[in-house]
Amino acid sequence: MTPREYDESDARVRPNRRGSRPRTKIRPAHEDAVPGTVVGVDRGRYTTRVDGTQVIAVKARELGRRGLVIGDAVGIVGDVSGRPDTLARIVRRDERRTALRRTADDTDITERVIVANADQLAIVTALADPEPNARMIDRCLVAAFDARMTALLVLTKADLASADPLRAAYEPLGVRVIETSVLRAGGPAADPGFLDLRASLAGLTTVMVGYSGVGKSTLVNALVPDAGRAVGVVNDVTGRGRHTSTSAVMYELPGGGRIVDTPGVRSFGLAHVDPEHFILAFPDVAAAADEHCPRACAHESAESGCALDAWAAGSPDRHVRVESIRRLLASRAAGDAY
Ligand SMILES: Nc1nc2c(ncn2[C@@H]2O[C@H](COP(=O)(O)OP(=O)(O)OP(=O)(O)O)[C@@H](O)[C@H]2O)c(=O)[nH]1
Numbered sequence: 001m002t003p004r005e006y007d008e009s010d011a012r013v014r015p016n017r018r019g020s021r022p023r024t025k026i027r028p029a030h031e032d033a034v035p036g037t038v039v040g041v042d043r044g045r046y047t048t049r050v051d052g053t054q055v056i057a058v059k060a061r062e063l064g065r066r067g068l069v070i071g072d073a074v075g076i077v078g079d080v081s082g083r084p085d086t087l088a089r090i091v092r093r094d095e096r097r098t099a100l101r102r103t104a105d106d107t108d109i110t111e112r113v114i115v116a117n118a119d120q121l122a123i124v125t126a127l128a129d130p131e132p133n134a135r136m137i138d139r140c141l142v143a144a145f146d147a148r149m150t151a152l153l154v155l156t157k158a159d160l161a162s163a164d165p166l167r168a169a170y171e172p173l174g175v176r177v178i179e180t181s182v183l184r185a186g187g188p189a190a191d192p193g194f195l196d197l198r199a200s201l202a203g204l205t206t207v208m209v210g211y212s213g214v215g216k217s218t219l220v221n222a223l224v225p226d227a228g229r230a231v232g233v234v235n236d237v238t239g240r241g242r243h244t245s246t247s248a249v250m251y252e253l254p255g256g257g258r259i260v261d262t263p264g265v266r267s268f269g270l271a272h273v274d275p276e277h278f279i280l281a282f283p284d285v286a287a288a289a290d291e292h293c294p295r296a297c298a299h300e301s302a303e304s305g306c307a308l309d310a311w312a313a314g315s316p317d318r319h320v321r322v323e324s325i326r327r328l329l330a331s332r333a334a335g336d337a338y
Contacts, residue, residue, distance in 0.1 A: 030075060030092065035050070038068050038070055038072040053080070055082050055088050066093055069116050070250050071117040077089050103271040115262075118206065119150060120151070120205070121152070122206050124210030124214050134166075138331040140268060141328055142331060145278055153178070158193060172320040178193055179193045194219070208260065216261070248262045275299055285311075299329060300329075
């Protein structure tokens with residue numbers, strides 16, 4: 001017997017007990033909502049960008065408790081002219097393509113999204129002054145890979161020290177490494193590394209993280225000539241256990257694309273990261289783990305039943321990858337004090 005096809009007449013219509021009167025509390029469909037992007041958040045006021053115009057908006061009640069963060073794609077109704085003293089309403093938040101998250105610390109499982117829909121995480125680290133901190137880099141990478149974002153390691157002050165050890169540690173993970181030195185004669189425009197960085201950011205949304213003093217502001221100012229004119233400010237990134245609110249800012253890049261500067265993000269609490277999910281960022285390793293590892297394998301060691309050592313045996317490339325992934329997973333387990 002061929003299966004019967006269903007059509008609309010199969011839908012069961014519940015009779016309206018109050019007769020045929022239409023329901024009165026019909027919510028507006030907001031078909032007229034225009035698409036925009038959240039570029040700044042400040043105590044319940046959202047700075048959005050609609051077709052190149054900056055529009056200040058509030059969250060409509062129908063969004064409920066759903067949060068909005070920098071990078072969220074939204075639907076906006078009301079006055080979207082961007083004229084002073086106008087206030088539009090955000091009525092819809094589109095599904096997030098990516099979500100960069102952090103937990104407050106490694107024992108707190110309350111996670112919060114810092115930036116939505118970003119493509120890349122650029123980890124800015126000086127090669128000297130201050131010294132690079134591998135643990136910080138590792139933890140940022142875990143957050144990036146878990147969020148399905150591409151990772152970029154930007155090594156500044158290349159005039160002061162060699163980048164070779166860091167290249168050796170991170171290139172096997174598929175991390176793009178860029179060296180910059182922008183204090184040499186000619187400034188950023190004369191630095192091939194800076195030009196490479198600018199090309200790598202074009203057309204994408206990139207979140208930049210880095211310690212104070214590494215030269216991040218120098219790069220942001222060179223990338224965005226009018227960086228002083230921030231398009232938005234968010235007080236959403238709060239230091240753990242401290243009441244210092246710092247701000248993340250999204251800038252439009254002149255050549256297309258956007259960068260989000262996150263002065264307040266100094267660490268990523270990684271309690272929310274699940275090794276099984278994290279490893280999916282490395283398709284070859286994930287396929288091997290899926291095929292050979294026991295269920296819920298933490299990928300710690302061959303002794304604990306992990307099959308990745310056997311998979312990597314005889315291949316130095318695979319071996320370095322597995323070791324690097326284990327180092328990242330260990331950084332997740334080791335707490336975020338660095
Ligand atoms: N040698 C060298 N010094 C650099 C380079 N880039 C930046 N610096 C210096 O590093 C110091 C810090 O640079 P900033 O751009 O202010 O660093 P930051 O990371 O934004 O730090 P905060 O503003 O404190 O957040 C400054 O004295 C810069 O002149 C570089 O390529 N080489």
